[in-house]
Amino acid sequence: xxxxxxxxxxxxxxxxxxxxxxxxxxxxxxxxxxxxxxxxxxxxxxxxxxxxxxxxxxxxxxxxxxxx
Numbered sequence: 001x002x003x004x005x006x007x008x009x010x011x012x013x014x015x016x017x018x019x020x021x022x023x024x025x026x027x028x029x030x031x032x033x034x035x036x037x038x039x040x041x042x043x044x045x046x047x048x049x050x051x052x053x054x055x056x057x058x059x060x061x062x063x064x065x066x067x068x
Contacts, residue, residue: 022030
């Protein structure tokens with residue numbers, strides 16, 4: 001399902017990347033390839049979204065308690 005490989009760059013170097021292939025049934029296949037820097041950036045974005053959502057929910061709960 002997931003494998004690690006080296007991807008060749010046009011500049012002559014290579015860098016590690018993860019490749020994932022997901023099969024749903026017999027017709028649908030999703031393929032994705034991402035570098036370690038890409039994985040790090042996705043992790044930072046997801047954690048930022050989760051933290052900001054928690055702050056909004058907390059603020060909404062405090063506002064509701066003040067009204068009642």
